[in-house]
Amino acid sequence: MKTILFSSLAVAAVAAHNPLEARQSASSAASAGTGAPPPSSFSFTLATTNPTAIPLASIVSNAQTQATHALPTTFSPGATPTAVKGAPPLPNAALLAPSSYPALDVIVRTDSPEVQQWISEVNKSGIPIPDIAPTVAGGCPANPVAAADADKSRCWWTCGGCVQATDITTCPDKLTWGLTYDDGPSPYTPDLLQFLNEKNLKSTFFVVGSRVISFPSFLQTEYMQGHQIAVHTWSHPSLTTLTNAQIIGELGWSKKVIKDVLGVTPSHFRPPFGDIDNRVRAIAKAMGLTPVMWTRISPMATFDTDDFDLHSGASTASKVLQNWNFIEANATTFDTGFILLEHDLFQQSVDIATGYILPDALAHQPAFKIEPVISCMNKPLTDAYIETNDNKTNPPAQSASGGPGSAQATGGSGSNGSAVVAALPGLGSVVAFTISLIAVMTL
Ligand SMILES: *[C@@H]1O[C@H](CO)[C@@H](O)[C@H](O)[C@H]1NC(C)=O
Numbered sequence: 001m002k003t004i005l006f007s008s009l010a011v012a013a014v015a016a017h018n019p020l021e022a023r024q025s026a027s028s029a030a031s032a033g034t035g036a037p038p039p040s041s042f043s044f045t046l047a048t049t050n051p052t053a054i055p056l057a058s059i060v061s062n063a064q065t066q067a068t069h070a071l072p073t074t075f076s077p078g079a080t081p082t083a084v085k086g087a088p089p090l091p092n093a094a095l096l097a098p099s100s101y102p103a104l105d106v107i108v109r110t111d112s113p114e115v116q117q118w119i120s121e122v123n124k125s126g127i128p129i130p131d132i133a134p135t136v137a138g139g140c141p142a143n144p145v146a147a148a149d150a151d152k153s154r155c156w157w158t159c160g161g162c163v164q165a166t167d168i169t170t171c172p173d174k175l176t177w178g179l180t181y182d183d184g185p186s187p188y189t190p191d192l193l194q195f196l197n198e199k200n201l202k203s204t205f206f207v208v209g210s211r212v213i214s215f216p217s218f219l220q221t222e223y224m225q226g227h228q229i230a231v232h233t234w235s236h237p238s239l240t241t242l243t244n245a246q247i248i249g250e251l252g253w254s255k256k257v258i259k260d261v262l263g264v265t266p267s268h269f270r271p272p273f274g275d276i277d278n279r280v281r282a283i284a285k286a287m288g289l290t291p292v293m294w295t296r297i298s299p300m301a302t303f304d305t306d307d308f309d310l311h312s313g314a315s316t317a318s319k320v321l322q323n324w325n326f327i328e329a330n331a332t333t334f335d336t337g338f339i340l341l342e343h344d345l346f347q348q349s350v351d352i353a354t355g356y357i358l359p360d361a362l363a364h365q366p367a368f369k370i371e372p373v374i375s376c377m378n379k380p381l382t383d384a385y386i387e388t389n390d391n392k393t394n395p396p397a398q399s400a401s402g403g404p405g406s407a408q409a410t411g412g413s414g415s416n417g418s419a420v421v422a423a424l425p426g427l428g429s430v431v432a433f434t435i436s437l438i439a440v441m442t443l
């Protein structure tokens, strides 16, 4: 096994290319005195890397836009999904009419006949929706009343990590990694699929409904190759800030576009930013969706690689790889498996995954078992979709137990390093945030 050790010095040389990093270093010097290394010094060790990896010095916010790649395989309309037994033939994605769906990356309207229909179905499910007021954007600091209740009746994950028994937060078996990528499909998704194919790995993809409209064939290839497809809302809002009707619309349109492209509807979802409380849980349950979070190390830290922030420059490749080292070391000590947060929206996140994190994970001793979340839960892939679920090993979310009383708080109401809702002071900012994503998508 080849061991590559990047010293802090080498990392600092990489960081010098990044003006933001230099600023962080300067500001940390001002607050020095504890003897702790400044946050720009990140060291990490990798057992191996991909020989064709993009150099770390090029995985920066102002990186040159890379050429995108073709999908490893495409599938024709009518093809039989062999990975998902009993699934209907693949729909014709060319028939998808974007004009009959809500707009890209914008919170859905609730006055459409579709959303009105889903509201009525949620009502008819008989599942009571707790009377919890929406939070305001800004996370814990902006919501003192909700934060004080975060580990009680509200069970709000964002402030301290409260989870219910029905939330999937880890895989049950030691050293098993439920691999997930969020926020796609994107122009860089095929690069990731190519690598996963080469290594015979399958993942769970939490897809943003409005981006499925942009890349329906990417979604079809993921699905047909046996990856798990799951819901990540229509436009990636913080769900606890929305009204009941908006939450229903965000989940409903995502379920619908995935069904229109694949012929099946996911039974699992991940709340954007992990932002879930008992109101969101009840609505999701009424819509047949089981929440999937990511593993928490402590009240203040989760298994978040922070790969999302590489693109903006708020994080660096060396910091992400140090996060990854912490995660793999912690994971190795756990009695259960684990789930972490990674993304396939930006080229930088895909580059760090295929060049460094995944090759290192594959070389890890003792070996990790890397598989989609549904598989790590020891359930067949057919359970990942409402139409093919036989409802035996994976009863629909609607009939699953785990009501109030099973709340399990893992920490206080302190701020959470990985829930980035704090940066969004109002609905206007949510829109601004998503617009910046569109700008990237259209480069
Ligand atoms: C369904 O709607 C009716 C009429 O608005 C209301 O009385 C009832 O409580 C609702 N049921 C649920 C489960 O929300």
Ligand SMILES: *[C@@H]1O[C@H](CO)[C@@H](O)[C@H](O)[C@H]1NC(C)=O
Residues within 6 Å of the ligand: 297, 301, 326, 327, 329, 330, 333
């Ligand atoms: C677990 O991660 C934390 C950082 O979140 C790190 O300080 C700690 O050293 C890690 N534990 C192990 C066993 O590596």
Ligand SMILES: *[C@@H]1O[C@H](CO)[C@@H](O)[C@H](O)[C@H]1NC(C)=O
Residues within 6 Å of the ligand: 288, 386, 387, 388, 389, 390, 391, 396
């Ligand atoms: C499982 O339940 C869902 C509704 O939640 C239904 O659509 C599906 O047909 C059921 N599966 C079987 C095999 O009965």
